[in-house]
């Protein structure tokens with residue numbers, strides 16, 4: 560077993576959350592090392608990129624967390640874009656949630672934040688929408704970012720140009736403790752070597768796989784299958800967020816269609832005939848003519864879910880090991896605030912009242928029995 564020198568911050572997991580946090584520390588002059596088992600499996604490359612605080616119907620602290628993150632995103636993305644020279648496709652395009660009846664509309668948790676659309680206005684907003692939808696809520700404050708093709712790459716580049724070191728193909732097999740202090744990790748490298756990496760502080764951001772490293776984290780995978788279709792440019796201007804399926808239009812007419820929610824999937828790889836069928840039926844239920852638009856790609860990934868569907872952010876019971884995982888359906892939306900909060904927590908910067916509440920609410924301690 561070989562040894563490496565100390566690193567100020569060790570990031571375990573080079574997915575969306577890991578890269579976001581790595582960037583935050585690196586741009587503040589920290590020495591950062593990212594250990595990444597496999598960048599391609601990261602949910603950051605799978606997500607639809609919706610910034611859907613209100614369209615997702617988030618409630619209570621999670622709603623505030625989303626709103627706060629959404630307010631940080633424009634400045635945060637601008638910084639990533641400047642550092643990487645890659646434009647990320649951030650758009651406040653608005654998201655429309657359609658309803659079949661008024662009761663469902665009025666019971667929607669974020670009803671008060673939306674603009675009511677009657678059927679005529681709904682059809683004006685979404686040309687060609689299926690006539691089964693009688694009402695709609697337009698959340699003009701919600702939007703999207705092109706995480707799959709742009710943000711992930713921009714983060715990688717911005718991190719790298721700010722001095723972050725990456726070890727791709729490096730799987731953390733175990734954490735090395737001395738009493739209750741983390742001193743490093745045992746890592747299986749892409750070359751097959753088993754190495755010990757020492758660290759001063761580490762942040763565990765291994766998404767759906769987090770429990771494999773630290774089994775007190777109750778995170779499990781929820782598989783999502785996706786596909787994309789090529790539509791005419793500018794046909795769809797807003798995201799449509801149906802109860803089972805959503806359509807997210809990119810600038811070049813590509814429409815990202817998601818997603819299945821497979822709670823018992825474990826880590827089963829691949830698209831399935833049923834998954835693709837479900838998405839096709841979903842397209843038909845929202846925008847019938849889009850069923851005939853050519854399908855460009857199928858893919859899948861694993862959302863990091865927790866028993867209460869809320870993230871785990873903050874300290875762990877191990878001194879100098881911090882946690883940022885379990886972002887489930889909204890990791891793209893929550894990435895800005897998560898990286899900001901983790902930086903402040905590790906740095907022991909004084910926190911605002913709302914930030915303290917978030918850390919309390921999203922602490923791992925809530926699962927202690």
Ligand SMILES: Cc1cc2nc3c(=O)[nH]c(=O)nc-3n(C[C@H](O)[C@H](O)[C@H](O)COP(=O)(O)OP(=O)(O)OC[C@H]3O[C@@H](n4cnc5c(N)ncnc54)[C@H](O)[C@@H]3O)c2cc1C
Nearest residue numbers: 572574576596597602603608609731766783889890891892
């Ligand atoms: C189908 C689907 C659609 C989604 N749509 C949206 C959306 O529209 N909007 C939104 O906000 N969110 C969305 N999400 C959620 C979002 O993608 C996730 O919440 C977010 O990507 C989680 O980021 P993460 O870094 O925690 O995990 P990931 O991005 O999955 O990264 C985890 C990384 O850790 C690495 N890793 C795992 N184990 C180890 C180990 N032992 N050693 C080293 N590295 C390790 C993995 O290889 C992986 O690269 C969606 C997710 C899915 C699956």
